[in-house]
Amino acid sequence: MTSYGLKQRLSSVAVYIFLGVMAFLSIFPFLWMIIxxxxxxxxxxxxxxxFGEALVVNATTFFTQVDAPLIFWNSAKITIIATVLTLLISSLAGYGFEIFASRFREKLYTLMLLTLMIPFAALMIPLFMLMKQFGLINTHLAVVLPTVASAFIIFYFRQSTKAFPHELRDAARVDGLKEWQIFFLIYMPVMRSTYAAAFIIVFMTAWNSYLWPLIVLQSNDMKTITLVISSLGSAYYPDYGAVMIGTVLATIPTLFVFFAMQRQFVEGMLGSVK
Amino acid sequence: MNRKTVALAFAGASLIAITAAQAAEVTVWCWDPNFNVAIMKEAGEVYAKTHPDFKLNVVDFAKADIERKLQTGLASGVADGMPDIVLIEDYGAQKFLQSFPDSFAPLSDKVDYSGFAPYKVALATLDDKVYSMPFDSGVTGFYYRKDLLSQAGFQPADLQDLTWDKYIEIAKVVEEKTGKKMLAYDPNDAGLTRIIMQSAGGWYFDKDGNLSIEGNVALKAALEVIQKIQTANIFRPAAGWADWVGAFTGGEVASVTTGVWITGTVKSQPEQSGNWGIAPIPKLTIEGATHYSNLGGSSWYVLAGSAAKDEAIDFLNEVYAKDVNFYQKILVDRGAVGSLLAARDGEAYKSTDPFFSNEPIWQTFSDWLSKVPSVNYGTFTNEVDSVVAAHQPELAKGGSVDDVLKAIDEQAQTLVQ
Amino acid sequence: MSAISPRRLKPRFDVNGWLFVGPALALIATFMVFPILHSFWMSFQTGLGVRLSFAGLKNTYRLFNDPLFFTALTNTFIFFLVQVPIMLTLALVTASLLNNPDLKFRGVLRTAIFLPCVTSLVAYSVLFKSMFVANGLINTTLIGLGIVDVGIPWMTDPFWCRTMIIIAITWRWTGYNMIFYLAAMQNIDRSVYEAARIDGVPTWARFLHLTVPMLKPVILFTTVTSTIGTLQLFDEVATITGGGSASGAAGPGNSALTLSLYIYNLTFKFAPNYGYAATVSYVIVFLVAVLSFLQFYAARERKA
Structure with a gap:
C-alpha cells in the first residue's frame, strides 16, 4: 500500500514538472512582451x-500615434459580429450535416471540406473583385462575410455532434419538440463545452485576422489593431516599445475570453443536462 | 421610410454635392510613420500654403502591406479603392510598371528630371517615359566607430580609399585589438551583395533587362567579397533586421555599410556621439569599380485612374521637384536625403553634425549621390535576390564562387518568366 | 461508442436538413466556391500582373521544371511529417493530464499553455528571432548547461533552421489543439474512468484504450486541420526567416521555403504571376485532399 502511494506521488510530481515546464515555455514569450x-x-x-523605465514613454508614443479607442472599437465590432454569426451559422450546419445526413448532402460536405484546402493567398484577388461588385470595399461587412460560414467550424461541430447522445434527441421528439426547438433548447446547452471551444477559436481568429482585413480595408479610420501593429512594426527604425504596448493590449481581450470560457471545460456536459 | 431617414438621406446627398464642388482630396499610401508618412504630411502643409483648398490624406501601412494591397487592387482592374499617390521601393519600380501597364501616370511631361540624381530617374523610366517623383535616396556610406578603429591603429584618413581586401585586413586587426567584429551580417540577406555589385555598375540584369548571372563580373567579384567576409569570420551573424540594427546600436560591431537612411538609427544612441565617422564604401578592383552605391530608396507614383490625378501631379511637382527649403526641413527633422541635387545648396546640407565630430556629412553624401552608377533593376530583382540570398550560406563553406553562380543561374532562369 | 456512431443515411428529401445547412452552404458558395472557380480559371493563364494570356497546360509544364517548386514541396513535407505527430501527441497528453479534476492550478496551467496561439505574430517573430540568434538566449543557455560546446547555427544551417521552425510551430499551436481535446473530454462519462481505475487499469492504458478511442472524431478533426495548416504553413517561415521580406531567403538554401510562401512570393513579392501562383495552389489542394482522404479512411477502418 505504501509503495503504491509513493509511486502515485512520484508520478504526480512528474506530471506537475511536465506541465510546469510546458506552462513556463508557453508563458515566457508573453512575459517577455510585458517586460x-x-x-x-x-x-x-x-x-x-x-523591467525597465520606458513604460510611460512607450505608452505615450503608442497613444499619440494610434487612435486607440477607435481602432479597438473596430476590432471589437468585427470580432463580435463574426463570432456570433459564425457560431450560429456553422453550428447549425455542422449539426445539420450529422443529424440529417443524406447521400447528396454528404457529397456537398466533402466538397465543402475541399474549400478548406486551398491557400487563401490564391483566393484574395477573386474575392476582392467580388467585394468590389457588392460595393463592400472598405467596409467591416466585407471583413466579416467570407468568414461566417467557416468550413473549419462546421467540420468541428459535425465531429463533436457525433458525441451528442442520440437518446436525448429521440426523447425530445417523443415530447413533440420541433427540430429547431431540439437544436436551440437541447443541443446548444448540452454542447456547451464545444461551443466554448469554438467561441475561443473563432474569437481569436477574428481578432487576430490580418491578411484579408488588410486587403479590403483602405482608410485609417477603418483599421483594426492587428493592421496598426503591423504598420508600427515596419518602420526603418521600428519603435518596438510602442509595438509591445500595442501587442500586450491586443492580447488582453482574447485572454479575457479564454478565462471567461474555460469554466465550460471544467463542468462536464452531463452535469448540465440533469 | 420615415421622416427622419428622408432628412438624413437628403443631408447625405447635399454633403456629397458639397464635396464634389470642393477640390478633391488626395490620398497617399506609404510606410513608416516617422519617416515617409511624416514627410508626406509636411509636404502637404507646404503645398497647402499656396493652395488653401488642398486636402491631403496620408494612410500608413507596412511596406509589404502596401505592395499586397496595390497588387490586389491593380490586378482586379478597379481604380476606386486605390490611392492617388503611392510610395514604391525602387527595386520594385519596373515590376509594377511592366506588370500593370497604364496603371501609373507618366510624369515626364510635367516634371523637369534634369535636377535629379540620374540613377533615380533611370530606374523609373519605361519606353522613354518617366513615371516617378524620385524621393529618398539610398546612397551608401561606410559608417565606422572612430574610437574602435583608432584603438586598432586606423585614423579617418586611412579609411577614405579602401578596397574590400584592405577592409578585411583592417577587420582582422580590429578584432584582435578591440575584441569586436567589424560588421554585422545576415547571410540570408543579399543587401551587401547588391551594394558591392552596384558600386561597380553591375546588377543581376544587363542594360536591356536580360538576366546576367554567369559571366557577370561585378556579381562574381561581389560574391567573392561575401565569401571572404564569411570565411575570414570577421562578422557578427545577424538574424533579420532588428538583430542587425541591434548589433551596431548596441556597440557590438565597429562599422556598418549601408544606405544613408540609417543615419537616424545610428544617431539614436546619444552616448555614442562623437564616436562615429563616415567614409566612402570600399571598392572592388575590377573595371568600373567605384566607391559609390545605393541600397533601397523609394519614389512616389501617381495612379493613372486617380480622380485627382492632375492635382496629385502638381502637388508632387511643386514640392518634391522644386522646393529646396522643403528638402532642408526633412533633412533636419527626419534625416531624409532626397534625390533633388539642387537641395545640397541649401543651409541644412551644409551644416555639420556633432554626432559625427562636426563633419559635414550631408554635403558628403550628396556628393556621392551624384556619382552612384546607374543600373537596370529590371522586373525581376526580388526573384533573383531571393535565389542569391539562399545561396550565400554555401559560400561560407568555401565552395567555388563559379559553382554557386551556376546554381544561382539555373534557379533564376525558371523564375524569370 | 457504438450507440452513437452509426448514422442512418436518409435518401429522401428532408426539408429540415436543408434548413440547417442552407445558410452556410449559400455563404460558402458565394465567398469560397465562386472565387475558387475563378482562381481555377486563372491557373490556365500566364503573364505578369494584368497582362494575362491563355496558356493551357504551360503552367503545369513550368511546375515540373521548377527547382524552387520542388524545394518548397520537399520542405513542406518535412514539416508536415515531423511536426504534426509531435504536436498532436503533445497536445493530447497535456489535455488528458489537465483533465484530471484533482490537479491543482488547473486553470492557471491551462491558460498558460493556451497563451502562445494568442500572442501576436509581430511580437512572436521578434522574440523567436532574438532567442535563436547566434548569441541569443537559446544558445547561451545550451552552452551554459554544457549541452553543446559551440552555439547551434540556427539561422545558417538548413537542418537547424528547419528544427527551429518546427519548434516555433509546435510552441504556437500545441495549446490550440489542446483546447479541442479538452472540450471533447468533457463529453466522456467520468464513471467509465472511475470503473477502470478501481479495476486497477494503469494510467497509460486508460489513456490509450479509453481516452484515445473516445476522442477519435476530434483527433481526426485536429489531424486533418493540422495537415491543412502545415501544408499551408506561412506565418512562421515568412516572419522568422527572411522569407517574407523583400530581400531575403527563406532560411539558408531556402530550407524553410514552403509551398504557401512560394505562392505568396509569386503573387506579391515577385513580379506577380497570378496564373502560375494559382497552379501551385492547386498542388496544395490536391495534396491535402489525398492526405485527408487517407486520414478519414484510416479513422473509418478502425471503427469496425
Missing part, C-alpha cells in the same frame, strides 16, 4: 529580460 513594454527599443532588441 518589453517597459523597455526602450534598443533594450528590447538586445533581449533585456528585466
Amino acid at each position: 518589453g513594454a517597459t523597455n526602450t527599443t534598443s533594450d528590447i532588441i538586445k533581449g533585456k529580460m528585466s
Whole structure:
C-alpha cells in the first residue's frame, strides 16, 4: 500500500514538472512582451529580460500615434459580429450535416471540406473583385462575410455532434419538440463545452485576422489593431516599445475570453443536462 | 421610410454635392510613420500654403502591406479603392510598371528630371517615359566607430580609399585589438551583395533587362567579397533586421555599410556621439569599380485612374521637384536625403553634425549621390535576390564562387518568366 | 461508442436538413466556391500582373521544371511529417493530464499553455528571432548547461533552421489543439474512468484504450486541420526567416521555403504571376485532399 502511494506521488510530481515546464515555455514569450513594454527599443532588441523605465514613454508614443479607442472599437465590432454569426451559422450546419445526413448532402460536405484546402493567398484577388461588385470595399461587412460560414467550424461541430447522445434527441421528439426547438433548447446547452471551444477559436481568429482585413480595408479610420501593429512594426527604425504596448493590449481581450470560457471545460456536459 | 431617414438621406446627398464642388482630396499610401508618412504630411502643409483648398490624406501601412494591397487592387482592374499617390521601393519600380501597364501616370511631361540624381530617374523610366517623383535616396556610406578603429591603429584618413581586401585586413586587426567584429551580417540577406555589385555598375540584369548571372563580373567579384567576409569570420551573424540594427546600436560591431537612411538609427544612441565617422564604401578592383552605391530608396507614383490625378501631379511637382527649403526641413527633422541635387545648396546640407565630430556629412553624401552608377533593376530583382540570398550560406563553406553562380543561374532562369 | 456512431443515411428529401445547412452552404458558395472557380480559371493563364494570356497546360509544364517548386514541396513535407505527430501527441497528453479534476492550478496551467496561439505574430517573430540568434538566449543557455560546446547555427544551417521552425510551430499551436481535446473530454462519462481505475487499469492504458478511442472524431478533426495548416504553413517561415521580406531567403538554401510562401512570393513579392501562383495552389489542394482522404479512411477502418 505504501509503495503504491509513493509511486502515485512520484508520478504526480512528474506530471506537475511536465506541465510546469510546458506552462513556463508557453508563458515566457508573453512575459517577455510585458517586460518589453517597459523597455526602450534598443533594450528590447538586445533581449533585456528585466523591467525597465520606458513604460510611460512607450505608452505615450503608442497613444499619440494610434487612435486607440477607435481602432479597438473596430476590432471589437468585427470580432463580435463574426463570432456570433459564425457560431450560429456553422453550428447549425455542422449539426445539420450529422443529424440529417443524406447521400447528396454528404457529397456537398466533402466538397465543402475541399474549400478548406486551398491557400487563401490564391483566393484574395477573386474575392476582392467580388467585394468590389457588392460595393463592400472598405467596409467591416466585407471583413466579416467570407468568414461566417467557416468550413473549419462546421467540420468541428459535425465531429463533436457525433458525441451528442442520440437518446436525448429521440426523447425530445417523443415530447413533440420541433427540430429547431431540439437544436436551440437541447443541443446548444448540452454542447456547451464545444461551443466554448469554438467561441475561443473563432474569437481569436477574428481578432487576430490580418491578411484579408488588410486587403479590403483602405482608410485609417477603418483599421483594426492587428493592421496598426503591423504598420508600427515596419518602420526603418521600428519603435518596438510602442509595438509591445500595442501587442500586450491586443492580447488582453482574447485572454479575457479564454478565462471567461474555460469554466465550460471544467463542468462536464452531463452535469448540465440533469 | 420615415421622416427622419428622408432628412438624413437628403443631408447625405447635399454633403456629397458639397464635396464634389470642393477640390478633391488626395490620398497617399506609404510606410513608416516617422519617416515617409511624416514627410508626406509636411509636404502637404507646404503645398497647402499656396493652395488653401488642398486636402491631403496620408494612410500608413507596412511596406509589404502596401505592395499586397496595390497588387490586389491593380490586378482586379478597379481604380476606386486605390490611392492617388503611392510610395514604391525602387527595386520594385519596373515590376509594377511592366506588370500593370497604364496603371501609373507618366510624369515626364510635367516634371523637369534634369535636377535629379540620374540613377533615380533611370530606374523609373519605361519606353522613354518617366513615371516617378524620385524621393529618398539610398546612397551608401561606410559608417565606422572612430574610437574602435583608432584603438586598432586606423585614423579617418586611412579609411577614405579602401578596397574590400584592405577592409578585411583592417577587420582582422580590429578584432584582435578591440575584441569586436567589424560588421554585422545576415547571410540570408543579399543587401551587401547588391551594394558591392552596384558600386561597380553591375546588377543581376544587363542594360536591356536580360538576366546576367554567369559571366557577370561585378556579381562574381561581389560574391567573392561575401565569401571572404564569411570565411575570414570577421562578422557578427545577424538574424533579420532588428538583430542587425541591434548589433551596431548596441556597440557590438565597429562599422556598418549601408544606405544613408540609417543615419537616424545610428544617431539614436546619444552616448555614442562623437564616436562615429563616415567614409566612402570600399571598392572592388575590377573595371568600373567605384566607391559609390545605393541600397533601397523609394519614389512616389501617381495612379493613372486617380480622380485627382492632375492635382496629385502638381502637388508632387511643386514640392518634391522644386522646393529646396522643403528638402532642408526633412533633412533636419527626419534625416531624409532626397534625390533633388539642387537641395545640397541649401543651409541644412551644409551644416555639420556633432554626432559625427562636426563633419559635414550631408554635403558628403550628396556628393556621392551624384556619382552612384546607374543600373537596370529590371522586373525581376526580388526573384533573383531571393535565389542569391539562399545561396550565400554555401559560400561560407568555401565552395567555388563559379559553382554557386551556376546554381544561382539555373534557379533564376525558371523564375524569370 | 457504438450507440452513437452509426448514422442512418436518409435518401429522401428532408426539408429540415436543408434548413440547417442552407445558410452556410449559400455563404460558402458565394465567398469560397465562386472565387475558387475563378482562381481555377486563372491557373490556365500566364503573364505578369494584368497582362494575362491563355496558356493551357504551360503552367503545369513550368511546375515540373521548377527547382524552387520542388524545394518548397520537399520542405513542406518535412514539416508536415515531423511536426504534426509531435504536436498532436503533445497536445493530447497535456489535455488528458489537465483533465484530471484533482490537479491543482488547473486553470492557471491551462491558460498558460493556451497563451502562445494568442500572442501576436509581430511580437512572436521578434522574440523567436532574438532567442535563436547566434548569441541569443537559446544558445547561451545550451552552452551554459554544457549541452553543446559551440552555439547551434540556427539561422545558417538548413537542418537547424528547419528544427527551429518546427519548434516555433509546435510552441504556437500545441495549446490550440489542446483546447479541442479538452472540450471533447468533457463529453466522456467520468464513471467509465472511475470503473477502470478501481479495476486497477494503469494510467497509460486508460489513456490509450479509453481516452484515445473516445476522442477519435476530434483527433481526426485536429489531424486533418493540422495537415491543412502545415501544408499551408506561412506565418512562421515568412516572419522568422527572411522569407517574407523583400530581400531575403527563406532560411539558408531556402530550407524553410514552403509551398504557401512560394505562392505568396509569386503573387506579391515577385513580379506577380497570378496564373502560375494559382497552379501551385492547386498542388496544395490536391495534396491535402489525398492526405485527408487517407486520414478519414484510416479513422473509418478502425471503427469496425
